Amino acid sequence: MTTMTIQDHxxxxxxxxxxxxxxxxxxxxxxxxxxxxxxxxxxxxLPTTRDEDWRFTNVAPIRDALxxxxxxxxxxxxxxxxxxxxxxPGVTGSRLVFVxxxxxxxxxxxxxxxxxxxxxSLAEAIETEQALLKTHLGKLADFEDQPFTAxxxxxxxxxxxxxxxxxxxxxxxxxxxxxxxxxxPLLINPRNLIVVEESAAVTVIEDYVSLNGEGVYxxxxxxxxxxxxxxxxTHYMLDRESTEAFNISSLYSRQGRDSRFESHTAxxxxxxxxxxxxxxxxxxxAWSQLNGLYVIRGDQTADNHMRVVHAKPxxxxxxxxxxxxxxxxxxxxxxxxxxxxxxxxxxxKQSNQNLLLSPDAGVNTDPQLEIFxxxxxxxxxxxxxxxxxEQVFYLRSRGVPYDTARAMIIYAFASETxxxxxxxxxxxxxxGQLLDRLPAGEVLKxxx
Amino acid sequence: MLEIKxxxxxxxxxxxxxxxxxxxxxxxxxxxxxxxxxxxxxxAQVLAGREDYEVTEGSITYNGKDLLDLSxxxxxxxxxxxxxxxxxxxxxxxxTQFLHAAINAQRKYRGQDEIDAIEFLKLAxxxxxxxxxxxxxxxxxxxxxxxxxxxxRHEIYQMAMLEPKLAILDETDSGLDIDALRIVxxxxxxxxxxxxxxxxxxxxxxxLSYVVPDFIHVLYKGKIVRSGGKELALELEEKGYAWxxxxxxxxxx
Numbered sequence: 263m264t265t266m267t268i269q270d271h272x273x274x275x276x277x278x279x280x281x282x283x284x285x286x287x288x289x290x291x292x293x294x295x296x297x298x299x300x301x302x303x304x305x306x307x308l309p310t311t312r313d314e315d316w317r318f319t320n321v322a323p324i325r326d327a328l329x330x331x332x333x334x335x336x337x338x339x340x341x342x343x344x345x346x347x348x349x350x351p352g353v354t355g356s357r358l359v360f361v362x363x364x365x366x367x368x369x370x371x372x373x374x375x376x377x378x379x380x381x382x383s384l385a386e387a388i389e390t391e392q393a394l395l396k397t398h399l400g401k402l403a404d405f406e407d408q409p410f411t412a413x414x415x416x417x418x419x420x421x422x423x424x425x426x427x428x429x430x431x432x433x434x435x436x437x438x439x440x441x442x443x444x445x446x447p448l449l450i451n452p453r454n455l456i457v458v459e460e461s462a463a464v465t466v467i468e469d470y471v472s473l474n475g476e477g478v479y480x481x482x483x484x485x486x487x488x489x490x491x492x493x494x495x496t497h498y499m500l501d502r503e504s505t506e507a508f509n510i511s512s513l514y515s516r517q518g519r520d521s522r523f524e525s526h527t528a529x530x531x532x533x534x535x536x537x538x539x540x541x542x543x544x545x546x547x548a549w550s551q552l553n554g555l556y557v558i559r560g561d562q563t564a565d566n567h568m569r570v571v572h573a574k575p576x577x578x579x580x581x582x583x584x585x586x587x588x589x590x591x592x593x594x595x596x597x598x599x600x601x602x603x604x605x606x607x608x609x610x611k612q613s614n615q616n617l618l619l620s621p622d623a624g625v626n627t628d629p630q631l632e633i634f635x636x637x638x639x640x641x642x643x644x645x646x647x648x649x650x651x652e653q654v655f656y657l658r659s660r661g662v663p664y665d666t667a668r669a670m671i672i673y674a675f676a677s678e679t680x681x682x683x684x685x686x687x688x689x690x691x692x693x694g695q696l697l698d699r700l701p702a703g704e705v706l707k708x709x710x
Numbered sequence: 711m712l713e714i715k716x717x718x719x720x721x722x723x724x725x726x727x728x729x730x731x732x733x734x735x736x737x738x739x740x741x742x743x744x745x746x747x748x749x750x751x752x753x754a755q756v757l758a759g760r761e762d763y764e765v766t767e768g769s770i771t772y773n774g775k776d777l778l779d780l781s782x783x784x785x786x787x788x789x790x791x792x793x794x795x796x797x798x799x800x801x802x803x804x805x806t807q808f809l810h811a812a813i814n815a816q817r818k819y820r821g822q823d824e825i826d827a828i829e830f831l832k833l834a835x836x837x838x839x840x841x842x843x844x845x846x847x848x849x850x851x852x853x854x855x856x857x858x859x860x861x862x863r864h865e866i867y868q869m870a871m872l873e874p875k876l877a878i879l880d881e882t883d884s885g886l887d888i889d890a891l892r893i894v895x896x897x898x899x900x901x902x903x904x905x906x907x908x909x910x911x912x913x914x915x916x917x918l919s920y921v922v923p924d925f926i927h928v929l930y931k932g933k934i935v936r937s938g939g940k941e942l943a944l945e946l947e948e949k950g951y952a953w954x955x956x957x958x959x960x961x962x963x
Contacts, residue, residue, distance in 0.1 A: 652798050653798050653799075653800050655760060655761075655782060655798075656794070656797070656798040656800065656852075657800070657808070657811075657812070658759075658781070658782040658783040658786070659758050659759070659782050659783075659785075659786060659791075659792055659794075660786055660791075660808070660809075660812035660815075660816075660868065660872065661783050661786035661787050661812045661813075661815040661816035661819065661872070662783055662811050662812055662815045663783045663815060664781070664783065666811065666815065667783075670800075670803055670807070670808075670811065671800065671802075671803070673802070673803075674800060674801060674802025674803045674851075675802060677802050678801070678802050705811075706811075708814075708824075709807055709810045709811050709814065710807055
């Protein structure tokens with residue numbers, strides 16, 4: 263439990279203390295959640311490095327950024343061309359564009375979807391999907407000890423609601439393009455709810471990108487994914503924020519029996535980035551894969567917090583996270599696997615591998631197991647290393663120059679993670695961005 | 711083509727080569743034999759440019775150039791190739807990417823045009839057949855999950871692709887069964903030619919029945935102590951390295 267000190271409240275801005283007047287207008291059924299979240303946030307305050315969960319990441323720069331709430335209803339002009347420039351090239355399917363956290367219908371296009379599939383903005387869903395939201399909104403994203411989730415629950419008034427009814431499959435991904443144009447230090451709280459009913463399937467891409475690659479702001483996103491029995495949900499989180507920006511993303515999933523959940527994450531941008539993934543395997547035979555890559559440089563921080571909970575027997579979970587840190591960048595990986603007493607025959611695997619490219623780069627990796635069942639298979643492993651000089655020499659001995667040899671090995675390291683991602687345009691984008699950052703990337707582009 | 715004079719080399723504080731002399735002319739196959747710890751692999755590593763080894767004295771001249779002045783990749787560009795005793799696994803880099811990068815890097819170094827994917831694949835197919843290497847190897851990661859024999863065959867396949875001027879085989883025969891040894895030997899023999907020289911480093915005489923050298927040198931305590939023709943191998947096989955050791959130690963007393 264967090265104990266607040268006077269000092270933590272000294273800063274102004276919305277993160278010091280939420281005023282009930284800042285809560286968005288909500289229907290009566292939603293108001294209690296907002297008020298509880300607000301009270302909770304004000305009780306918890308922003309975390310400090312004295313909090314176990316935030317030991318390695320100091321969020322003081324976020325608090326000190328004097329963030330302003332994203333103004334409601336105020337139109338931000340953004341051309342279709344700008345929006346297209348920001349998008350991942352080649353991603354087909356429905357695209358929902360958010361500018362500074364507000365759904366922009368004119369920049370968005372929703373393709374024909376199978377009958378009964380709903381894809382709409384949260385603002386609209388609050389009006390029209392009361393039953394769905396009452397059942398699911400906020401049910402996974404517990405904010406009891408999560409200040410940023412509480413902040414989002416109190417303030418979020420836009421985002422996306424996707425509901426895929428029983429047996430329906432959405433073939434093309436649903437692409438949520440979040441563009442921030444910030445000329446002001448905005449606090450944006452995107453909130454998404456994805457409900458995939460029994461035997462249904464969908465892929466949702468959540469992409470955060472800064473217009474012109476600049477701006478100080480915080481995207482504090484929460485996404486809940488409800489995966490029904492035998493359903494298959496795939497989620498992508500792409501962080502391509504400006505290197506001054508902050509991004510705190512919390513993904514919560516709960517799976518039914520025999521279901522599959524895939525989470526793919528790529529963190530490239532942002533000054534301080536926190537990626538929380540909570541995956542609950544709440545049905546027998548569920549399968550969950552959390553696959554992620556963080557590639558950071560300069561003074562970037564990328565902090566990954568995984569929590570995988572096996573609540574029922576015969577669940578399989580896989581966590582594969584890799585990090586590449588250059589300059590003074592700092593990576594964090596904290597992965598916890600919890601196996602409940604009932605979750606016999608669990609097969610849980612966790613791997614975190616890190617590559618440090620500079621003597622000043624660093625990473626903290628901390629795998630944790632909490633196992634309360636006796637017939638389970640759980641493995642975890644973490645590695646931190648410099649580039650393998652044996653491999654570099656082998657390539658050089660065949661004529662490959664030093665920079666190219668290094669680049670090939672770094673590229674190969676990251677490719678393993680990227681190649682798990684089923685979405686080809688995303689793979690292409692990530693590989694391209696990776697090569698752009700490597701000294702001999704241009705040479706490699708010709709042969710890879 | 712290669713002239714090594716009074717070569718002294720050490721790793722950390724350990725002096726391993728202590729005044730080695732060796733001259734190799736174009737087209738010749740020289741075998742370096744010797745007991746464990748005599749410096750055979752060190753010689754291979756120094757020729758390939760491994761930076762862990764420090765040359766403290768002596769010179770290596772290769773085609774008129776100071777080899778020790780060149781980086782490992784420049785040496786490869788100049789036509790030096792070493793088949794590794796323990797080939798390195800590089801997960802995530804496919805054999806195709808690896809060899810295509812290597813060939814083009816060498817061509818670039820020599821001021822030649824790079825070859826495109828189609829030309830590369832054509833060449834690779836031809837050489838693969840020669841080394842009896844399965845097509846599935848192309849998309850596999852470099853040496854990853856290869857058996858010992860596959861790794862060694864893959865080294866010779868790389869040699870066939872890169873067509874070096876000076877090939878150093880560092881105990882390529884160690885740990886091979888007789889079928890794999892034959893394939894490796896056939897690969898080496900098919901590459902023999904008047905403009906290509908070989909340094910075949912081996913602990914055992916067996917390989918030399920298949921790859922018949924022009925000269926055999928015995929390396930002992932960092933120096934070449936005996937040189938001769940192919941019959942020297944048979945003598946060594948019969949009498950063992952102890953025979954050489956005794957002779958040397960006796961002469962030193």
